[in-house]
Amino acid sequence: MINDSSRKRKFKYRSMGVIALLTAAAVLASACSAPGAKGAATVQLAPRTIKTEDIKKQKISNPIEQVADVAAGTTLDVVAKANGEVTEVLKNRGEYVQKGDVLFVLDNKDALSNKRKSELSLRSAQESLQQAKDNKVNNRKDLADNVTRSQTALTNAQQDYNKTRNDYDAGLVVQHQVDQVKQALDNAQMNLDAARSKLSAFDNSDSISSILTQAESATLALDDANRSLENYEIKAPSSGILTDFNVVVGQSVNAAAGKVGQVQQIDPIKIKTELSETNYQLVKGKQELVYYNPDQPDKKGTAKISYLAPIMSAATKTYTLELEVANADHKLQPGTRFMVQLTTETEEKVVAIPTLSVIREESDTFVFVKQGDQYSKRKVKLGRINGEYQEVLEGVKDGENLVVTGQNTLKDGQKVDAAASAAPSATPEAKK
Structure with missing residues (x-):
């Protein structure tokens, strides 16, 4: 019984404390809101100061790259023009051969x-x-x-x-x-x-x-x-790497059987890739591109564009791109993969503005530009984002004076002096 009485007294005191606190808060609020009441405090927020800066070109991203395959410049078939038994094999698969080199010899007694x-x-x-x-x-x-x-x-x-x-x-x-x-x-x-x-x-x-x-x-x-006798010596049709070649002594060769090997020309050699519609537009009209081995990114070269498909492939929905690269030292080998830069470092430096300077109105984007003694509202078309900057495709140009803060308080055509006077500084003060 004693414990129950104690719990009731504690609950009663706590309830009275809460009520007293709420009452005091209500009185204070009434006093502060009453006109002319002493001790009332007023707070006025100051508009942001208008600041401008010149628009400059910024590096929006690294050059756009695409993986490409290294392929032979030309591939020619090795074919026998006579029938007979192989009596001698002079070259091996994977060996570099010169045009006219004898690859193998057939029995030529007849x-x-x-x-x-x-x-x-x-x-x-x-x-x-x-x-x-x-x-x-x-x-x-x-x-x-x-x-x-x-x-x-x-x-x-x-x-x-x-x-x-x-x-x-x-x-x-x-x-x-x-x-x-x-x-x-x-x-x-x-x-x-x-x-x-x-x-x-x-x-x-x-x-x-x-x-x-x-x-x-x-x-x-x-x-x-x-001429028939010459056909019993099968020669390399061009200079390059001998591939798909498995002829051995004693083998019977039939001219009707088709190729017995291939010679892949590697000087010059080709770097080939397939471009999407977007990447095709980046390359269109260019004469050369930068390429490099991804294992050696610091060693880059420039190659001439030998072929760029004028129309899209109906099967792959892509455009074929081929670069021709001199390869006298034969360091580039077919089957490897390289990177091709579709854009340059210079192209990636574009007109860019701070993202926070952009005003968005529904689906449109605007900025304010200081022109003489007034501010002009410009509609802009934006592109890529890099950190706090965003690419501008249309609307402003390099060197113009952009409003970077306070733009939300401006109106199109507003005078610079009027904008400055409309933004006085203010500090909170308490009247006693």
Whole structure:
């Protein structure tokens, strides 16, 4: 019973204390709010001072980069143009070869035999051709000599005829003798005409054309045999790294089977990547880009853009980019990965403003710029953010005087002096 009485008295005293405290607070509040009441305290907040600073270019981010693959400048297939058994292998897979180097050799016994036969055929044709030429010269000489002899005979017959006619006029010979001499003259003329016709016909004929054709055919056959023999030595189609090459001695190679290896050209070498629409716009119009090995970020190089796809791939929805890099020391190898900088350090220095200077009104953004004796409200288009600064794409430019604090108290076109007088300093004071 005693404990219950004690608990009731403690609860009663606590309740009375709380009520007294609430009553005192209510009286104090009434006193402070009453007009003219003594001891009332007033607090007035001062507007922020208007401050400006010149807009400057800031580094908004590091250069935009993209992973790219190192690939061979050109890849050419190694193909056999002849069938046969491999007798010798001179180069190995992964080895650097020069254009024209013999990679492996096929058994060429049959090709050598065909070449020998072609050489013999050509020699026989050439001998026949020479003999035909000699015969032609000799035959023409005989025909020409016959014309000369006929000409001489005609001259002599003409002289005999003239003398006989003179003798006939002098009564020394009879008509019968004149007729005989005249007949001899006519025969001499016909012999000359016949000789000349034979010579002309010989000159207009081509007695060696068929033999000449045979000789030319034999020459072509020998050329074919030599080229065929060359096909038994399979050579590198270009300079580069020999890959996909697994030929061994004793292996049978068939020309119809296709490639037996590849040569990847690595000087120059290519750096290739696929660009999104956004990154394509960053590269479009440029002539060269910076690249580097991610394992050696301090060693950067510049490469010429050898190809930039003008249209997007329908399959990948990307644009192909290729850089051409000189690689005389062969340090760059196909299959490795490099980084390509799509933008430069200079490009990443952009017009930027403090984020706190921006006024947001619904979906629009504005800033105030001090122009002469007034403040101008500008609508701006913002871009990337880096710390306390944000990129400005449109609206203001480098060197303009930007309001960085107090902009929320300004109106478009407000005079500088008016803005300054509208922002007096004030301090809280207690009136007693």
